[in-house]
Amino acid sequence: MDERTALIAANLATVRERISAACRAAGREPESVTLVAITKTYPAEDVARLAELGIRDVGENRDQEAAPKAAAVPGMRWHFVGQLQRNKARSVASYADVVHSVDSLRLVDALADAAARAGRETPLGALVQVSLDDDEQRGGALTGMVEKVAEAIAAGPALSLRGVMAVAPLGWAPDEAFARLAAIGSRIRQRFGGPHDPADWISAGMSNDLESAILHGSTHVRVGSALLGKRTPLG
Numbered sequence: 001m002d003e004r005t006a007l008i009a010a011n012l013a014t015v016r017e018r019i020s021a022a023c024r025a026a027g028r029e030p031e032s033v034t035l036v037a038i039t040k041t042y043p044a045e046d047v048a049r050l051a052e053l054g055i056r057d058v059g060e061n062r063d064q065e066a067a068p069k070a071a072a073v074p075g076m077r078w079h080f081v082g083q084l085q086r087n088k089a090r091s092v093a094s095y096a097d098v099v100h101s102v103d104s105l106r107l108v109d110a111l112a113d114a115a116a117r118a119g120r121e122t123p124l125g126a127l128v129q130v131s132l133d134d135d136e137q138r139g140g141a142l143t144g145m146v147e148k149v150a151e152a153i154a155a156g157p158a159l160s161l162r163g164v165m166a167v168a169p170l171g172w173a174p175d176e177a178f179a180r181l182a183a184i185g186s187r188i189r190q191r192f193g194g195p196h197d198p199a200d201w202i203s204a205g206m207s208n209d210l211e212s213a214i215l216h217g218s219t220h221v222r223v224g225s226a227l228l229g230k231r232t233p234l235g
């Protein structure tokens with residue numbers, strides 16, 4: 001094991017311990033939380049190191065970066081978590097298992113079309129990203145639109161409605177943000193969840209706030225810097 005792999009292994013052990021402790025505190029099973037390693041800004045070699053350490057779920061927020069890494073490290077489950085332009089839908093549908101950041105009816109149409117053309121064996125998973133503070137500038141559907149976007153995802157065969165996703169808005173207490181997301185997720189699950197698509201994922205929690213997210217029912221934590229190190233901002 002090279003030095004970098006050993007460092008990532010130590011970070012991974014710490015993150016898994018945090019997830020376990022948060023699950024114990026919440027009375028949940030650690031298996032009920034999936035760790036999605038966010039590899040943005042880090043090279044494909046780090047994705048391979050994570051694979052060697054048993055990680056299968058990896059996430060990226062830009063197609064330009066994700067597509068070559070997905071090609072370089074086969075066998076991973078790719079989660080797309082960033083704002084997505086409709087003209088990137090074809091590319092993303094060719095390698096991603098699930099898109100966490102679906103926030104408009106137009107994007108649902110583009111992804112459904114792309115997924116249908118991609119000749120996939122399974123539908124492309126989709127989560128509705130919720131703008132918890134109804135700020136239109138940063139990604140996410142306004143709270144009043146969430147059900148419409150979920151309904152559109154659930155309507156066709158090319159996409160599979162997995163649930164809801166959010167990032168805690170700046171300046172909000174994570175507990176407040178994630179409690180609100182849990183309530184929205186529960187409504188979506190009751191309205192649109194079915195035997196094939198239970199729509200029961202809650203994608204919430206990052207390096208700094210995963211404990212709060214798990215307390216409020218997160219099923220998928222998206223962790224980058226706590227695993228791979230602090231990112232230098234892209235120029």
Ligand SMILES: *Cc1c(COP(=O)(O)O)cnc(C)c1O
Pocket residue numbers: 038040061081082167206207208222223224225226
């Ligand atoms: C970068 C990113 C993460 C991971 O953030 P960290 O603070 O590095 O854990 C999670 N979710 C999204 C949508 C991201 O863009």
